[in-house]
Amino acid sequence: MxxxxxxxxxxxxxxxxxxxxxxxxxxxxxxxxxxxxxxxxxxxxxxxxxxxxxxxxxxxxxxxxxxxxxxxxxxxxxxxxxxxxxxxxxxxxxxxxxxxxxxxHDTEPYPNMEQTLFSLSESGHELHLYTGGELPIQRRKIEKLNLERYFESRIYIRRLKNSDSLESILSTGQFDRSSTWMVGNSIRTDVVPALTAGIHAIHMRAVTEWEYNVVQIEVEPKGAFLTLDHLKDVPDAIHGYVNR
Missing domain, CATH: 1.10.150 (DNA polymerase; domain 1)
Structure with a gap:
């Protein structure tokens, strides 16, 4: 699916x-x-x-x-x-x-980034990129790795990345929340907004996390809420949940 x-x-x-x-x-x-x-x-x-x-x-x-x-x-x-x-x-x-x-600094991909995005794209999933920061800086990173190959025009760059920002993207786009996922390292800006919006969330655990990103999760998940350590595990985790 x-x-x-x-x-x-x-x-x-x-x-x-x-x-x-x-x-x-x-x-x-x-x-x-x-x-x-x-x-x-x-x-x-x-x-x-x-x-x-x-x-x-x-x-x-x-x-x-x-x-x-x-x-x-x-x-x-x-x-x-x-x-x-x-x-x-x-x-x-x-x-x-x-x-x-x-x-x-150079734009350095995480291990298995290419493999993960290719696998999900080849499986027929629709990939979106949602990042916080200034447009020129984030665009430069995206273009450096040619990420438009996977995300095309489905790229959202916001200076403030919070529940309101994610809700705006979901509300104005054609998203089925029961089959929409947020994959990110930040509990504050990725996980909590995703759970608040009622979509699935995958927390990519960082070796060393910025203190700003660490907050308590006080939202009850309506769907999947998974924690992974490696990008390469994302496709199997999603397929495993969908086909459970």
Whole structure:
């Protein structure tokens, strides 16, 4: 039976978080170099403050590219005030450019991405791509891997990725919710919205998950709710549920 299967992009089909973690580590290195004489500016304190600022901004403004470098600058300003260390325009400019550099990394697919999408497409399923972020950045990733081969025009890019965004896509499109799936790594932006909308959900468990994505699930599934560790297991999981 034909299914409509919606995939998340970042950290479901392609690597994303690992590049952010790499740049955050570089940010922390710079901060500890500049503020090294202060006992108030520890690696953990820097990491916690940057995460706090980052998550607060995403919750309000969505996935804006400027937000990540701004979290570096705001963290720097916080510790400058805390320690009394004089701010430097050169240092702030360096942090801004460092934050933006995360978007320049190569687009790297997860293992078996191609095999998984090909298998589902060849089985007659209709594939959709639903991702959060800014249009130019997400489009560049999609075009880099030529993902239109599988998703064609069924690509949805939203700055805010939440229950309202998913509901809007489902309501304006031709979706049969009893045969529609959401496959993604984020409990907050993929799983909970899918369960709220009454469609099937597959949580792709990440090795290291961004704290923003981790929330309690307080929605009763109306259909399937599966948890997998590998993309290659998605086709069999869906076929197993449909043919149960």
């Amino acid at each position: 034909k299914q409509q299967i919606m995939f998340d992009l970042d950290d479901t089909l392609i690597h994303c978080n690992k590049y952010f973690y790499l740049v955050i580590d570089q940010f922390i290195d710079a901060m500890t170099t500049w503020f090294g004489s202060s006992s108030l500016v520890t690696v953990q304190a820097i990491r916690d403050k940057q995460m706090e600022i980052d998550i607060a901004g995403v919750a309000v403004f969505g996935f804006k590219s400027e937000h990540f470098p701004q979290s570096f600058v705001d963290t720097y300003i916080h510790f400058s005030h805390l320690t009394g260390r004089k701010r430097s325009t050169n240092e702030e400019n360096f942090l801004w450019k460092l934050g933006l550099s995360v978007y320049e």
